[in-house]
Amino acid sequence: MSVRVRYAPSPTGLQHIGGVRTALFNYFFAKSSGGKFILRVEDTDRERYSDESLQDLYDTLSWLGIKWDEGPVVGGPYGPYIQSERTELYQKYAKELVEKGKAYYCYCSPERLESVRKEQIEKKSEYQGYDRHCANLTEEERAEYERKGIKPVIRLRVPTEGKTTFHDVLMGDITRRNRDISPDPILLKSDGFPTYHLANVIDDHLMGITHIMRAQEWIPSGPLHVLLYQAFGWDIPTYCHLPMVMGKDGQKLSKRHGSTSLRDFREKGYLPEAIINYVTLVGWSLDGSTEFFSREDLEKCFKLENIHKAPAVFDYKKLDWFNGYYIREKAEDELAVLVLPFLQKAGYISQSPDKDELDLVAKLVKPARERMKVLSDIVPLSAFVFEDVPVVQREMYIAKGADLEKTKKALSEGSSILLSGLKGGKEESAIEEELVELSKALELKVNGVFQPLRVAITNSTVSLPLFDSISLLGLEETEKRIRRAEKILEE
RNA sequence: GUCUCCUUCGUCUAGUGGUUAGGACAACGGGUUUUCAUCCCGUCAACGCGGGUUCGAUCCCCGCAGGAGAUGCCA
Numbered sequence: 001m002s003v004r005v006r007y008a009p010s011p012t013g014l015q016h017i018g019g020v021r022t023a024l025f026n027y028f029f030a031k032s033s034g035g036k037f038i039l040r041v042e043d044t045d046r047e048r049y050s051d052e053s054l055q056d057l058y059d060t061l062s063w064l065g066i067k068w069d070e071g072p073v074v075g076g077p078y079g080p081y082i083q084s085e086r087t088e089l090y091q092k093y094a095k096e097l098v099e100k101g102k103a104y105y106c107y108c109s110p111e112r113l114e115s116v117r118k119e120q121i122e123k124k125s126e127y128q129g130y131d132r133h134c135a136n137l138t139e140e141e142r143a144e145y146e147r148k149g150i151k152p153v154i155r156l157r158v159p160t161e162g163k164t165t166f167h168d169v170l171m172g173d174i175t176r177r178n179r180d181i182s183p184d185p186i187l188l189k190s191d192g193f194p195t196y197h198l199a200n201v202i203d204d205h206l207m208g209i210t211h212i213m214r215a216q217e218w219i220p221s222g223p224l225h226v227l228l229y230q231a232f233g234w235d236i237p238t239y240c241h242l243p244m245v246m247g248k249d250g251q252k253l254s255k256r257h258g259s260t261s262l263r264d265f266r267e268k269g270y271l272p273e274a275i276i277n278y279v280t281l282v283g284w285s286l287d288g289s290t291e292f293f294s295r296e297d298l299e300k301c302f303k304l305e306n307i308h309k310a311p312a313v314f315d316y317k318k319l320d321w322f323n324g325y326y327i328r329e330k331a332e333d334e335l336a337v338l339v340l341p342f343l344q345k346a347g348y349i350s351q352s353p354d355k356d357e358l359d360l361v362a363k364l365v366k367p368a369r370e371r372m373k374v375l376s377d378i379v380p381l382s383a384f385v386f387e388d389v390p391v392v393q394r395e396m397y398i399a400k401g402a403d404l405e406k407t408k409k410a411l412s413e414g415s416s417i418l419l420s421g422l423k424g425g426k427e428e429s430a431i432e433e434e435l436v437e438l439s440k441a442l443e444l445k446v447n448g449v450f451q452p453l454r455v456a457i458t459n460s461t462v463s464l465p466l467f468d469s470i471s472l473l474g475l476e477e478t479e480k481r482i483r484r485a486e487k488i489l490e491e
Numbered sequence: 492g493u494c495u496c497c498u499u500c501g502u503c504u505a506g507u508g509g510u511u512a513g514g515a516c517a518a519c520g521g522g523u524u525u526u527c528a529u530c531c532c533g534u535c536a537a538c539g540c541g542g543g544u545u546c547g548a549u550c551c552c553c554g555c556a557g558g559a560g561a562u563g564c565c566a
Contacts, residue, residue, distance in 0.1 A: 008566095009566090010565080010566050012565075012566075042566070044565095044566085045565055045566065047565085048565070048566090106564095110563095110564070113563085113564085117563090120492095121492085128492080128493075128562060129562070129563095153564055171496070171497095174495070174496080175495095176494070176495070177494085180493075180494050180495085180562095181494090181562095182494095182561085182562055182563090185563090186563085186564050188564090189564040190564060191564075193564085195563090195564070195565085195566085196565075196566050197566095200566090215560095216495095216496070216497090216559085216560070217559095217560055217561070217566095218560095218561090218566090219495060219496060219560075219561080220494070220495055220496085220560070220561040220562075221561075222495090223495095241496085243497085244559075244560075246559080248501095248502085250558060250559070251559080252559080252560080278503095281503065281504085281515095282503070283503090283504095284504095285503080285504055285505075287505070287514095288504055288505025288506075288513075288514060288515090289504090289505070289513075289514045289515080290514095291514085291515060291516095308503090308504075309496085309497065309498095310496095310497050310498060310559095311496095311497070311558085311559060311560090312502090312503065312504090313501095313502055313503075314502095314503095315502050315503060315516065315517080317502085317516060317517055318502075318503065318515080318516045318517080319516095320516095321515090321516060321517090322516090324528095324529090328529075367528095369529090370528055370529040370530090371527070371528045371529080372528090399526090432525075435525080436525085439525095445525095446524095446525060447525060447526065449525080450525035450526070451525080451526070453525085454525075454526060455526095458526095460526090460527095461526065461527085462526055462527045462528090463526065463527070464526095464527085464528095465524095465525070465526085465527090466525060466526085467525090
């Protein structure tokens with residue numbers, strides 16, 4: 001039987017790292033085993049649903065280059081793939097369970113449930129959950145509730161005896177006593193929508209899903225789902241619960257640890273290559289030494305057996321390292337295209353750039369490339385070209401081992417070497433040699449000459465290489481800034 | 492509280508009944524370099540604890556501890 005897996009997110013927020021990792025694992029497993037990857041939208045929570053989240057799901061997957069074989073937009077033989085369009089189906093199956101005696105109608109109000117819960121907590125009762133108040137209602141009692149117009153929910157009748165086991169590819173057998181399974185979970189809500197448990201089981205069965213790969217937080221409900229499959233008389237798919245993604249403090253990764261939504265990462269200038277490579281390595285490895293994987297590599301070599309069991313901490317620094325690596329791997333013209341929107345957003349480049357602007361960006365990319373961890377780093381790196389904020393503190397111009405007098409000399413003599421050399425079309429390496437000579441003559445380290453020039457020209461002690469900076473700025477502007485710096489040092 | 496799962500450097504991980512326990516990121520140090528960065532070299536750093544089994548356990552078994560997750564008309 002060929003593999004069919006699915007990613008089934010609920011559009012109640014932006015796609016985040018954990019979800020994307022689940023999607024990636026499902027996708028790579030499908031591809032590497034010649035199976036199908038299905039996308040299903042589990043939008044049964046009508047209160048938290050948002051259109052924006054749904055759009056973000058599509059945007060994120062396509063940004064990553066993940067195509068689904070069946071699902072919304074592309075369709076497929078088991079559609080619709082959006083659960084809110086399948087409600088009648090769930091209602092039908094829920095009623096079937098009631099008829100079989102495996103489920104029952106419950107008329108308890110949320111208020112009553114809340115008070116039951118409260119009491120259990122106060123009494124530190126060993127068993128928590130629904131008290132099965134409506135489990136054995138008579139027809140008359142039911143009719144009475146119906147007459148009052150109370151909309152019931154449908155609950156699964158969980159056996160109180162025995163135990164239920166399911167097999168997980170990674171974990172092995174997991175067994176739970178039935179009495180420990182949350183008593184009689186709701187299958188169908190009073191608004192007619194199914195809960196996760198019902199819809200998920202029905203759809204996985206109907207859509208022929210062979211492997212259920214989802215986060216480990218679902219392990220405790222595994223036995224419940226098995227009970228549901230059994231109640232319907234269906235075969236149980238293979239389970240594979242994925243290790244959770246944690247923050248630095250060992251808690252489930254969340255916003256307080258840093259960015260978690262893919263949209264954030266995209267806006268900061270992370271590359272899909274880096275995200276895919278790093279995120280896949282959280283909880284999975286091929287051999288412990290191979291570091292770099294392209295999407296295409298993973299589509300071939302991903303194996304279930306290499307998935308780790310323990311939860312993994314998400315390391316933002318390692319992601320940065322991967323991202324820097326992939327930025328450096330980019331061809332200059334490609335990188336120029338990628339960087340452009342960030343410069344536009346900063347207001348440095350116009351929305352419809354002319355040739356001069358595009359040339360400037362192209363020129364910028366080369367020296368900036370190996371200094372970027374994220375694409376948005378282009379903004380601070382190039383700020384000196386677009387915003388001129390002179391350094392007025394004199395000590396900033398003075399390199400280690402230099403003093404004010406020598407620095408003044410270095411700036412005036414250095415700048416004349418520099419400017420006349422450049423105007424005369426001299427080789428940069430020749431000019432550089434002369435500047436080194438100057439530093440010797442002034443009994444300074446090389447930087448004693450370069451630092452004042454750098455601060456004068458780039459308004460910072462840290463910058464792109466001096467000659468690149470000048471070339472970006474133009475000779476005229478360079479000279480202007482040097483003259484200004486000389487004045488600052490004279491004051 | 493109850494249930495379930497997990498446990499190799501700070502982090503992601505490799506690995507085996509006998510290994511100098513390997514790699515990567517981070518950190519630190521050095522080299523190249525006009526600063527920064529890149530690049531190169533190096534250093535630091537781990538088998539949670541206690542019992543067994545065994546000639547020998549990081550690896551097998553049992554406890555314990557710690558961590559996480561679940562316990563919703565959320566998924």
